[in-house]
Amino acid sequence: MRLQASDLFYLMPELSLLMAAVLLTVLDLILPESTSRKRFGWIAAAGVLVSGAFVVWFMFDIRGNSAEYIVLLAQSYRIDQFANSFKLFMLAGTLLVLLMSMGSLKKEGVEHRGEYYYLMLPATIGGMIMASSADLITLFIGLELLSITSYILVGIRKKHLHANEAAFKYVVLGGIATAFILYGMSFLYGLSGSTNLAHINDALQGMDPSWTAIVYISFILILAGLAFKIAAAPFHAWAPDVYQGAATPVAAYLAVVSKAAGIAMLLRIAYNAYYDASSGTQPIDDPMFAMIAVIAAAAMIIGNTAALRQTNVKRLLALSAVANSGYLLVPVSLQLSPAHASNFAEIYFYFVAYLLMNIGAFAVLAAVSHVKGQSGLDSFAGLYYRAPFTAVAMLLFILSLAGIPISAGFVGKFYILTGAVQMQAYWLAAVMILTSVISYYYYFRIVRQMFLKTDSSAEKRITLPIPLAAVIWFCAVSTVVLGIFPQWLLRPLADLFQVFGDLFII
Amino acid sequence: MSSITQFFSSSEHVIFFVLALGAISGAVFMITLSKLVHMILSLAVTFLSLAGLYVLLNAEFVAFAQVLIYAGAVTILMMFGIMLTKHEDAEDKAKRPRHRMLLGVSITLLFAVLFLAIQQLSLPAQDALQADNNTEAIGEQLFTLHVIPFELVSLLLTVAFIGSIIVAKKEAE
Numbered sequence: 001m002r003l004q005a006s007d008l009f010y011l012m013p014e015l016s017l018l019m020a021a022v023l024l025t026v027l028d029l030i031l032p033e034s035t036s037r038k039r040f041g042w043i044a045a046a047g048v049l050v051s052g053a054f055v056v057w058f059m060f061d062i063r064g065n066s067a068e069y070i071v072l073l074a075q076s077y078r079i080d081q082f083a084n085s086f087k088l089f090m091l092a093g094t095l096l097v098l099l100m101s102m103g104s105l106k107k108e109g110v111e112h113r114g115e116y117y118y119l120m121l122p123a124t125i126g127g128m129i130m131a132s133s134a135d136l137i138t139l140f141i142g143l144e145l146l147s148i149t150s151y152i153l154v155g156i157r158k159k160h161l162h163a164n165e166a167a168f169k170y171v172v173l174g175g176i177a178t179a180f181i182l183y184g185m186s187f188l189y190g191l192s193g194s195t196n197l198a199h200i201n202d203a204l205q206g207m208d209p210s211w212t213a214i215v216y217i218s219f220i221l222i223l224a225g226l227a228f229k230i231a232a233a234p235f236h237a238w239a240p241d242v243y244q245g246a247a248t249p250v251a252a253y254l255a256v257v258s259k260a261a262g263i264a265m266l267l268r269i270a271y272n273a274y275y276d277a278s279s280g281t282q283p284i285d286d287p288m289f290a291m292i293a294v295i296a297a298a299a300m301i302i303g304n305t306a307a308l309r310q311t312n313v314k315r316l317l318a319l320s321a322v323a324n325s326g327y328l329l330v331p332v333s334l335q336l337s338p339a340h341a342s343n344f345a346e347i348y349f350y351f352v353a354y355l356l357m358n359i360g361a362f363a364v365l366a367a368v369s370h371v372k373g374q375s376g377l378d379s380f381a382g383l384y385y386r387a388p389f390t391a392v393a394m395l396l397f398i399l400s401l402a403g404i405p406i407s408a409g410f411v412g413k414f415y416i417l418t419g420a421v422q423m424q425a426y427w428l429a430a431v432m433i434l435t436s437v438i439s440y441y442y443y444f445r446i447v448r449q450m451f452l453k454t455d456s457s458a459e460k461r462i463t464l465p466i467p468l469a470a471v472i473w474f475c476a477v478s479t480v481v482l483g484i485f486p487q488w489l490l491r492p493l494a495d496l497f498q499v500f501g502d503l504f505i506i
Numbered sequence: 507m508s509s510i511t512q513f514f515s516s517s518e519h520v521i522f523f524v525l526a527l528g529a530i531s532g533a534v535f536m537i538t539l540s541k542l543v544h545m546i547l548s549l550a551v552t553f554l555s556l557a558g559l560y561v562l563l564n565a566e567f568v569a570f571a572q573v574l575i576y577a578g579a580v581t582i583l584m585m586f587g588i589m590l591t592k593h594e595d596a597e598d599k600a601k602r603p604r605h606r607m608l609l610g611v612s613i614t615l616l617f618a619v620l621f622l623a624i625q626q627l628s629l630p631a632q633d634a635l636q637a638d639n640n641t642e643a644i645g646e647q648l649f650t651l652h653v654i655p656f657e658l659v660s661l662l663l664t665v666a667f668i669g670s671i672i673v674a675k676k677e678a679e
Contacts (some may be wrong), residue, residue, distance in 0.1 A: 001651050018661065072654070076651065115668060115672050118668075125661065129654075133654075141655040141659055144662060145658060145661065145662045145665065148669070158677070217623055
């Protein structure tokens with residue numbers, strides 16, 4: 001079993017990002033110090049676009065060949081619609097973050113702008129590998145590539161005290177979370193003798209009853225580590241500090257792309273290694289999915305209540321991201337059944353809505369906080385009078401985040417909720433509704449600042465850099481369009497995705 | 507009692523016992539000692555004992571990598587780190603008795619859970635792997651079956667390298 005030169009074609013999405021990164025590194029070394037690094041953003045964005053084009057090509061290719069999945073090196077790398085759709089999502093997130101960075105990096109105080117652009121690409125490669133592998137080793141390396149690059153991106157503003165603190169916390173806590181994941185994986189390898197998820201599943205399906213405890217321990221360790229990576233409570237304590245310390249585009253990247261990669265890896269491991277694990281005749285995977293449900297509930301409750309007291313918008317958005325991890329984990333925790341097999345569509349739709357509203361909100365924050373040099377709640381004061389269109393866009397994002405009808409966020413939440421009710425997880429649905437109502441309070445505090453407060457100190461109007469304005473408008477319009485016509489995304493998703501072959505590896 | 511004498515009658519078991527004791531005590535001393543240099547030396551003891559355990563398991567290549575990278579590079583790097591930076595020897599620890607008690611309880615619980623789970627475990631007997639040429643076998647696996655993660659690791663190292671340069675380099679004011 002070896003990699004042929006012709007197989008490299010299937011790695012093109014990752015390779016094109018890598019080539020862009022290498023090109024930028026070389027350019028950064030050649031160009032004199034005085035040359036602006038702003039154009040680097042466009043080269044990086046071009047790399048992302050090329051990579052996205054390959055992913056779309058593979059998507060149509062697989063569909064045309066009626067589920068011909070491409071598997072390299074015994075599942076070490078696989079291309080299926082699960083991988084493709086998550087890759088496309090992460091690439092879209094990266095592209096928007098890059099555009100957002102072009103308009104705001106300088107004012108954010110990021111001095112190493114060249115490095116910033118070519119570090120973001122390897123981070124995305126790591127995330128893509130996490131979505132498109134079914135082998136523990138490859139998954140782990142992808143996770144580390146994403147994590148280590150994120151640590152650097154958080155700490156890239158060397159002269160900011162907050163950034164230093166954030167980067168240090170993130171490295172230490174992230175390292176511990178990684179160790180948990182690796183420890184959990186080591187048990188799986190020890191029991192099954194393989195790092196391949198399909199082989200592990202074979203071993204767990206007919207396992208000896210004496211294995212039960214150790215299998216649970218391995219699952220808890222992996223779940224705890226991944227919950228840290230996606231900032232789900234009670235493993236979320238790093239999130240507010242890190243988001244606050246990181247430059248705004250980096251915070252948006254962590255909130256969207258890192259989270260998608262973490263959820264993708266959790267889905268792969270939970271549904272491919274542990275699903276249907278049973279000792280003798282006793283199935284033991286139900287308590288595992290119940291654990292995910294508990295983490296989902298904890299994230300919704302803790303994230304939303306902790307956000308009530310925040311006056312810093314970045315910390316507030318970080319805690320709202322914690323709550324959103326909770327919403328996203330709800331469909332993960334609901335197992336598949338003949339009555340309900342749309343888990344993936346629920347997750348993916350909410351992810352798209354989340355990408356639009358969250359990147360939009362972070363982009364508005366980046367635009368607003370520069371003017372006053374901080375990210376307190378009062379930096380939104382009187383925004384409607386200073387920049388009416390931006391304020392309206394922010395209103396749309398907030399409506400979507402809070403889950404008010406005619407926004408993508410509402411449809412996504414509603415869809416997840418119906419799924420939970422169908423699977424009779426009523427308590428989870430109740431927690432979801434209650435915490436959403438709680439969240440109105442802190443989301444609408446921002447609205448009140450924008451429309452009801454007038455800020456006498458900052459009279460001057462805000463003018464937005466073009467890439468930043470483009471990001472805000474793209475996100476705002478798509479949020480509304482997806483809110484009114486959700487079937488535009490849902491129907492292709494239902495068409496594309498098959499539970500067997502895409503979610504379950506065969 | 508007889509089972510203990512039986513255990514120690516095999517030389518392999520005695521070596522395992524000594525090495526395991528070294529690994530654990532090194533780790534414990536690493537946490538409890540207060541001078542940085544002492545901490546690093548006890549860490550080196552742990553690393554070397556682990557290398558010994560690997561040899562016992564017929565994993566010579568891993569053992570050598572352990573000595574070269576952990577006992578060699580990591581320990582020496584830490585030594586340099588201490589020598590090149592200002593640091594305060596034997597810093598006072600903030601005393602938080604409740605915090606420490608909670609930690610103690612949860613660590614004991616974790617140990618109990620892991621211990622019981624491992625005690626309970628019964629693994630099917632497997633044939634011992636042929637170990638005459640495990641370096642070659644590892645190399646072959648790295649460049650065939652696991653070549654994608656292998657290449658990714660090289661990317662990871664590049665990224666880490668760039669990152670450490672960003673963090674460490676002196677800025678022109």
